[in-house]
Structure formats: C-alpha cells, structure tokens
Amino acid sequence: MAFVCLKDDKIIYSFHYVLKDWIALKEDKHSSFKMSCCNTPAILKTSKLGTQFFSHKAKPTDTDCSSGGETAEHMHIKYLVSKTLFECGWDVQVERRGVSSKGEEWIADIYATKGKIKIAIEVQWSPQAFIETKRRQQVYKDSGVRGLWLLRSGSIKDRNAITGDYLYKTKDVPVFSVYKNKKEPSSPYKVFNVNQEDTEEGLIYDRFEPIALDLEDFISRMMSSQIKFYAKYSRSTELFLKIIKQKCWACKRSMNSVAEVVYRNTNYGVPYEDRRYSGHITDCDSETIHVINNNLAQAYGFAPLKSMYSKTMGGSFMSNSCPHCGVLMGNFFTEQAFIEARYHNRVIQTDSINISRTPVIVHGKEIEADFERGEWVLLNALPKKSQITVNTDNHNAGT
Ligand SMILES: [Zn+2]
Ligand SMILES: [Zn+2]
Known part of the structure; x- marks a missing residue:
C-alpha cells in the first residue's frame, strides 16, 4: 500500500x-x-x-x-492527514527519510513543508512510551523539524490515549490521541487532547473543557494556528502599586506612600490579580523592593522604600518615608489613610512592571511552578451543539 x-x-x-x-x-x-x-x-x-x-x-x-x-485503518488515517495537509497548501511527502544534526536517522510517516516550516506527523499505532516519543521528538528538533504525534486509542473506554506520563503536556511534545468508534463505521476519526474555553462560566481556574475534533478539522486548525498551547504558569508576573497621598506628620507637606503591592499573574494566559500575594510592603523580599524603588519611586513621587526603625513598633520594618524631610511614615497611619483613600476613590494605581514569577500556591502550599506544562486550546470555541462529552477522569490530574 x-x-x-x-x-x-x-x-x-x-x-x-x-x-x-x-x-x-x-x-x-x-x-x-x-x-x-x-x-x-x-x-x-x-x-x-x-x-x-x-x-x-x-x-x-x-x-x-x-x-x-500496517492496518487499513492506520493507512487510512495517514491518508486523511496527508490529504488534508495537501488541501491546506502544504507540500506533503510520505515515509520521508532524514538525518538529524547529531547523525540520528528518521523516517517520518508524513512530512510536510510550507515555506521554511517543516513538520513531521507520526501516526503511532502500536503503544509507545512517553520517553520514547520525547526522544524521537528531539531527533526531529535536531533536524529542524517540528514533530506532532497522533497516538492511536483502541477502546471505547479509553478514547483518549493521553494518560500516564503523557499527562505531562508541554509545547515541546505535541501529542494527541486519535480514536474511531468501530461500531459506527461511518463516524469520523476523533482527535482528543484539545480544550476549549467555557466562556459562559467566566472562571479563571478550570475554565477549559476537553473537546474532540474530527481528524481533518483538527489537522487544518492545528496547521493554521487555531489551536494554541497555553502554559499554566507564566514565567514572569506583573507587579503594580497602590499609592495614596498623605500629609507628612512632621513637615506637613503633601507626599505619596505605597499602600499596597499587587501581583498580576496569569492562569493559562489569562491575567488575574493574585490576592494570595498582594499585600503590604513588609511582605516583599529585598529583590522586589529594589525593583519597586528603581522603577516606580521617582515616577510616582514616593521616597524609596527602606527598612527603618520604628519606636512605636520597637523594631525595624520596611517603611514609607517623607521624600521632603525623611521622617518615617508609620504603617498604621498609612493603612488608615489607605482605607480613607479607597472610600473616596483616591487610590493611584501605578503602571505594571515585570518581575520573575513568585512561587505558586496550591491548596495553601507553596509549590515550584512548572513553566513547561499546559494545555492545547482551540482559540475559537465550537458552537455548543457540536461539543461532545469525553472521558475527563485524567484531565486535571496532577495539576
Ligand atoms: Zn516495490
Ligand atoms: Zn516631611
């Protein structure tokens, strides 16, 4: 064949x-x-x-x-993928051989090029361990080829073959599962491991729902960048300040104080104000204070934040001070002024600056954020009626 x-x-x-x-x-x-x-x-x-x-x-x-x-079905899938790529304007070759920069040989089931872009699509019929898929993906990478994997799923019970180690979903190893219901010969091949946004819910967490796309539809959407990878955690986080005007208790001149530090993180690409970190300047590490002072102090007219001795508190704390006469502005008074400023809608919000990501908290525990992990998402959600329910048992495991 x-x-x-x-x-x-x-x-x-x-x-x-x-x-x-x-x-x-x-x-x-x-x-x-x-x-x-x-x-x-x-x-x-x-x-x-x-x-x-x-x-x-x-x-x-x-x-x-x-x-x-190879089985008739395996060949049929390769045929459909090749045909769809061809119809989408790609130059398609089958069983194409190549060698990586490290001398490793490969044969791509389907190899397609468009301009400078080179892709290989592997229709994996027999089970393949995740680490092997990862290794073969690296061989393609070393050859300047972007690999994409379609793993066969055999049973109705496990239509989605993305299980076990394959749940470690990264942009580097695009793996999807292809399934056909043999009891309905006319039904199309379905591709799993794509999500879409459930816009009705308006949630930040768990806002994706898994969907299944027809094979040809999946290929054409994937190739036209309508399916995008969203990392769960962004590598950087935005920080901005809430500033209030106060009167210096000593020199009576008007001055600005930093009332609150707010972090805006992203969850699968959507920014949100992370209340778990937002707080007082005394909660900031010295590196963050340094970034705040360097980037925002002059522009927003507050004295660089520094650790000062407070007689009232009997210790040294990160504090605001008067830019005119240098006296300490007690945190208690700043907090009172902040409440009042909020009430009168007089809080000034600074521009955002980027800092490296703060630790991630899950169920109250700080965890090391894995910036590689994420989900594949269809950018334009399908109309409601074409969605189908899929086995979601493994979907959110380990997040
Ligand atoms: Zn022959
Ligand atoms: Zn003063």
Whole structure:
C-alpha cells in the first residue's frame, strides 16, 4: 500500500486526487504506472475506507517493498492527514527519510513543508512510551523539524490515549490521541487532547473543557494556528502599586506612600490579580523592593522604600518615608489613610512592571511552578451543539 507512484516516470501522490479524478486516472490506459520502490508495474486501488493507494501488480519479490503490515485503518488515517495537509497548501511527502544534526536517522510517516516550516506527523499505532516519543521528538528538533504525534486509542473506554506520563503536556511534545468508534463505521476519526474555553462560566481556574475534533478539522486548525498551547504558569508576573497621598506628620507637606503591592499573574494566559500575594510592603523580599524603588519611586513621587526603625513598633520594618524631610511614615497611619483613600476613590494605581514569577500556591502550599506544562486550546470555541462529552477522569490530574 503506497500513496506514491511513478506515472510516466513522474512522481504522483494518490491523495492529490479527488475521487472523480482518481477514477479517471484508473481509466487512463495511455500512461504507465510504476511503484516507486522497485519500478515494477503498479495498479490503482481504493480501499473500503476510502484510502486511495498504489499496489504492486504482481507480488513483489523485493522484501523492501512490504508496507510493514500496517492496518487499513492506520493507512487510512495517514491518508486523511496527508490529504488534508495537501488541501491546506502544504507540500506533503510520505515515509520521508532524514538525518538529524547529531547523525540520528528518521523516517517520518508524513512530512510536510510550507515555506521554511517543516513538520513531521507520526501516526503511532502500536503503544509507545512517553520517553520514547520525547526522544524521537528531539531527533526531529535536531533536524529542524517540528514533530506532532497522533497516538492511536483502541477502546471505547479509553478514547483518549493521553494518560500516564503523557499527562505531562508541554509545547515541546505535541501529542494527541486519535480514536474511531468501530461500531459506527461511518463516524469520523476523533482527535482528543484539545480544550476549549467555557466562556459562559467566566472562571479563571478550570475554565477549559476537553473537546474532540474530527481528524481533518483538527489537522487544518492545528496547521493554521487555531489551536494554541497555553502554559499554566507564566514565567514572569506583573507587579503594580497602590499609592495614596498623605500629609507628612512632621513637615506637613503633601507626599505619596505605597499602600499596597499587587501581583498580576496569569492562569493559562489569562491575567488575574493574585490576592494570595498582594499585600503590604513588609511582605516583599529585598529583590522586589529594589525593583519597586528603581522603577516606580521617582515616577510616582514616593521616597524609596527602606527598612527603618520604628519606636512605636520597637523594631525595624520596611517603611514609607517623607521624600521632603525623611521622617518615617508609620504603617498604621498609612493603612488608615489607605482605607480613607479607597472610600473616596483616591487610590493611584501605578503602571505594571515585570518581575520573575513568585512561587505558586496550591491548596495553601507553596509549590515550584512548572513553566513547561499546559494545555492545547482551540482559540475559537465550537458552537455548543457540536461539543461532545469525553472521558475527563485524567484531565486535571496532577495539576
Ligand atoms: Zn516495490
Ligand atoms: Zn516631611
């Protein structure tokens, strides 16, 4: 079973032909069709599933000609992927060989190029361990090729093959699961591991719901960047200040104080004010204080924050001070002034500055944020009726 053959010594691909033209090609008695593998006569065939392919007219003697015992369904999926890529304007080759910069050889099920972009799509029929997929992905990366994996899922119970180690979802290893309900032969192949935003709920956490897309639809959306990877945690966080005007208790001149430090983090790309960190300047580490002083003090007219001795408190604390006469502005008074300023709507919000991400808190515990992990998301949500329910048991595990 091959998708490629030599027609009068020129390479042709079966997936370039719509059915009508494919039939016409079968009726073409003037051209010669030869297998590209061994140059022996080829015949044109159409499988029950609709795969258009070339086959040896006589049983091949050369063992290199065997198709490796791939199932009709496996070939059909490869055929559909190739056809869709071709229809989306990609230059498609099948079983293309290459070598990485480190000398590792590869054969891509489907290899496609468009301009400078090179992709390989692997339809993985037999189970493959995640670390092996990761390794093979690296070989493609070392060859300047972006790999994409479609793992077969065999049973109705586990339509989504993204389980176990595959739940470690990163942008580097795009893995999806393909499934077909054999009890409904006319049903399309479905691709899993794509989410869409549940816009009705308006949630920040858990705002995605898993969906399944038809194989051809998935390929065309993936290739036109309509499916995007969202890392759960951003590498940086935005910080801004809430500033209030006060009268210095000593020199009676008007001055600004930092009343609150607010962090704006993102959750799968959506910014939100993270109340778990927002707070008083006394809660900031010295590095953050340094960034605040360098970036915002002059622009917003407050004295650089520094640790000062408070007689009332009997110790040294990170404090505001008067930019005119230098006296300490007690935190208690600043807090009182902040309440009043909020009431009168007189709080000034500074511009945001970027700082490296603060630790992430899950269920009250600080955890090391994994900036690689995330989810694949369809950018334009499908209409409600076309959504289907999928097995979500593993979906949010380990987050
Ligand atoms: Zn052959
Ligand atoms: Zn003063």
